[in-house]
Amino acid sequence: MKISWLLSVQRGLRLGENKMLGVTILGNNSAVPAFDRHPTSQVISTLRRNFLVDCGEGTQIQLIKYKIRRSKISHIFISHLHGDHYFGLVGLINSFALLGRIQELHIIAPAPLQQIIELQLKVADTRLCYPLHFHLINNTGHLMTIDDIEISCFKTNHRIECYGFSFKQIKKPRRINPGKVHAYNVPISFYADLQSGNDYVDENGTSIKNEELTVEAPRGKTYAFCADTKYDESLLPHIRDADMIYHETTYLDNFAERATQRFHSTTKQAGRIAEKAAVKKLLIGHFSSKYDVLDDFLTETREVFPATELALEGVCYLI
């Protein structure tokens, strides 16, 4: 039995058992690849599909390395058009065609990307064998709802137009309590009403409270990807109370001035954002190529926000 298959089943089981989203890191480095770290890309996985967020150069090779099912990628979100966040996209689109993909692919990105991709396909005389749809971001707020995931985007504070994305599981309907509906003889035809929260009134006119017959479904989880950004509290409303956020920490704390100049953040700035937004967990990445060892990133950020993890390539973080 192939290890790749086992790994993918294991990932599926973990996501299933926990009724959660998972995020797998494919690249955690800033602009220039270094120390075997790759430019930004990550995969948000549900049981049914993979959402790819950013697609730096080499992403398709990382997808193979970490046994991510490419055919399950239905949507690709690009935060902004600095190359370390999208130079791998055209190669992936091209490879999908060579691999004989037939299902639709959706690209959600700032406008000029469509022109860039289409130009490159044209000069290569490439005709895709699957439908490719561009959704150009021209506003913040709700983007789309896919399965039970509501996806929104929000502006971050970067040198060029840049967007973060939030992935929110829609709250499930209330769950029927089988013992109680049986005891009160609730007809099956009323179950949908119960799941919507209505009380049940029997044939004698007796009302039975919804809470007696159903239990609340588990809360939907939220993950927010904050892209590239300098410290900016205007992000807070968009990520408040999230179960996990990814916030960049290009620099350690002693480079705060350079971080601001270059529209990036430091460890402690990311920690402060996570703390003020009252999120449950913080994932940090986009490390500058200045740094070989990453331990100080974790130490410094945890001084401000203890529930922090380094975004390590190949690791799937459950949300």
Next chain:
Amino acid sequence: MKISWLLSVQRGLRLGENKMLGVTILGNNSAVPAFDRHPTSQVISTLRRNFLVDCGEGTQIQLIKYKIRRSKISHIFISHLHGDHYFGLVGLINSFALLGRIQELHIIAPAPLQQIIELQLKVADTRLCYPLHFHLINNTGHLMTIDDIEISCFKTNHRIECYGFSFKQIKKPRRINPGKVHAYNVPISFYADLQSGNDYVDENGTSIKNEELTVEAPRGKTYAFCADTKYDESLLPHIRDADMIYHETTYLDNFAERATQRFHSTTKQAGRIAEKAAVKKLLIGHFSSKYDVLDDFLTETREVFPATELALEGVCYLI
């Protein structure tokens, strides 16, 4: 002492001792990356500089992995605009800027590439800190002479416009024989004439043959990169008698029909080209992602042309 430094010194010494060119393979796979093989890219090294030929996605990561001095890359040659031959170029150009490069970079490529690169730099608001020059290929034949290397291009037979490149060391001037010029009292002012092949006539009118005073310089080496191509004997005049050629072998011999349909070559076709062109050594690559193990490529090609080597990533082949 760092291993990287030792490796680079070793490479330099090998090139120096042998007065040769060397070619290091960075990617030997065809379109879709597979089995840890990368898309096409290779480095032609002289003691003074590196020429990069093709630049598939991930080339900048391969350059780091195999300790190739990026700052020594002065010219990049792109054979054609299928993505597996150039999708890594914009990332490399971008990284050069982030690394603070100041020396000129020359790109030699089919015309539409300039538009693609400039569009991507523009949307990212990237201003390069070094001069970038495009030399658009609009004809075959002599391209340029750099140091003692004469570089030409020739058309190959592919689905879109595609060029091969030949790198030829210009024959060096004849070498002065120190013992003989001393014995015949040849004045130093005449040395340049001797190196050009002229005889020496002393003050008494006695003529001394050039061959008596000089020795012939070693023959210049030639390397030819045949890009992507189907079997086509019109390549022969451009690569005849080369010391080494690289010819693609996308497929094994039993896929000859598919190779022709897709404008690619098989093992035996590459062997026949090498044999007919009377080259000294054949390097084969651009292996289809169908093949995990490459042994049969070597066996089949050697049946036709014994002096064949597999182009293996990370290996420097001396010419």
